[in-house]
Amino acid sequence: MPAHFDMIIRGGTCVLPWGEIAADVGVRHGRIAAIGPASDSTAPSIVSAVGLHVLPGLIDPHVHLRDPGNAAIETIPTGTKAAVLGGLVAVFDMPNTTPAIIDQASLATKQAYAEQIAWCDMGLYVGATKTNIAELASLETQRGVCAIKVFAGSSTSSMMVEDDANLERVMRAGRRRIAYHSEDEYRLQARKTLFKSGDPYASHAAWRDVECAFLGTRRLMALARETSRLAHILHVSTAEELEYLKDFRDIATCEMLVNHLTQWAPDVYDSLKGFGVMNPPIRDKRHHDAAWAAIADGTVDCIGSDHAPHLKADKEKPWPDCPAGLTGVQTLVPVMLDHVNAGRLSLSRMVDLMCAGPARVYNVLGKGRLAAGYDADFTLVDMKAKRTITNDWIVSPCGWTPFHGKDVAGWPMATIIRGQVVMQDDEVLGTPSGRLVNFA
């Protein structure tokens, strides 16, 4: 007897956890109901995936959507629209907004707001401060919370927890994996005096040197080991940390940013000036090569964009007055697909990094895998499509990308979230219906 579904994705190549197969996918009630249903199955909605790869919905676990904050830079509606145009089904949003997400009231406001106006699903980070440590155990279990975020260095708000005593107190509060920005704040401040306004943009990587990041990670790993608290080191940027973290795989996971896999110093500062300035900095070729080695050997768990938009006028300021942070949520998937086409990683490793990886690190429930019963989240990609990334494609209000002018091979053709087509052929469809992601 032919089965009936709400949607059938027909004729694609599915990237399953156990390999690629040519198969249709049947969707019912927003979930994957069948992989390889009978060919005479019916559904009111048929999505053709002929010539396309059907990936589990790709996730960006590291964005700053600046909401609440400055709508001229980014908002949740614009940032999540950028996400679905870029082939993402979910983003995990950082707490350093204005005001910051650091207590029950600010979190409750954001939870309600996100589910009214987000185009994709969202996870929410809650920031640790020196004064909210007693509340963290409760905050980390709230609906939609992916993790507590600790800025152990390099924060502009009250959200800095830079000293060992307070870091240990944070680690002893609660039990879920904690996400860290790891740069040693004391060394950053001490080295700041070595530079002056108007120095070359490449000074950014000299100021925030390898030891700033490596020292930060050594300190965090010592405390994590002592407290047995699981850690996730965001945006690892040095060969030294990647080697070091191999001895902490029982308690630590790590993230790599697409920028550190795509650009290197000094070229990035020569060509992009302030539009190449981010934290931790883009470093020289030795670290770029180590980053790819760590993708190949499995050291890296997830890939993120660290989408952190700023006004164009601010990025044009001389160093170090130009704020650190780059747009990236819309370009993450195209740039990664281009790396796949260039042979730098396999499509299945990309899916591991952008689906299974975030699911494992943050304990996501029901996403990150093409399997029966999981959310019907899909990113349909055309590995043969050739495009050029340009600023006018970017829907973030700030309107620029560090990848302007980059030719890429591979493009997201459709984004499907819980059985709803929200993007097809570069058009956003329907109305915002994003939900908070469920975490264990």
Ligand SMILES: [Zn+2]
């Ligand atoms: Zn960030």
